Amino acid sequence: MAQVPVLGDEKALDALSKSVLFGDGRLSFDLLRCQRIPPPLPVAAVGDGPDVLNVENSDPYWYAVDQLRAHPGHPIGAVVWGSGDTFPTQVPALGIDVAGRGPITGTALYRGDLDPKGVRIAADAASAAAALGVAAIRVPVELWAAHLAVPVTRLGSYQWDDTGAAWFAAELWAELEPVRTHGDLQLA
16 A cells, blocks of 8 residues: 655654644544654663663663663663653553563663753653653662762753652652752753
8 A cells, every 4th residue: 555645744744743733532642543662772682681771862772772681680671761851751662662571570770960951851651651651760779879979070050849859759859949949950
């Protein structure tokens, strides 16, 4: 069957799906008999476990891959590069395939930047996962706690809000209080 461009722009439907035309009782991909396929996940297999570790940035991604491959016996089966802002749109792929193993059967742990944007990405991804019914996205408490133990190394200008408070582990959110209240500090 030949494909016929309906709107003349392959990204037009994506833009329309974010408008008021789409929603409850309005247009949907199902109604239009369309399938939205999520962006692929860059991923590396690191073990046999059911969990995945999602890492926001590329250097920590490669470090996690190297360390997890070198130290077997953990529950992490794959490391996903969350690609920063892109990760919330990639969340549906967790329910399709990760590292050629199909949908994940464990938990998706998320480790990103410890700044308002990084925490917001994690919270948005967790909300997307909950709405889609794919693996829950959780805080890898040990990794974030280790991050919080590192002294502040860089000044910046950030406006913190409580976007990540519900997603972030309560004890870690409390430990982040000095950084959030000063607004001009960032943990590296």
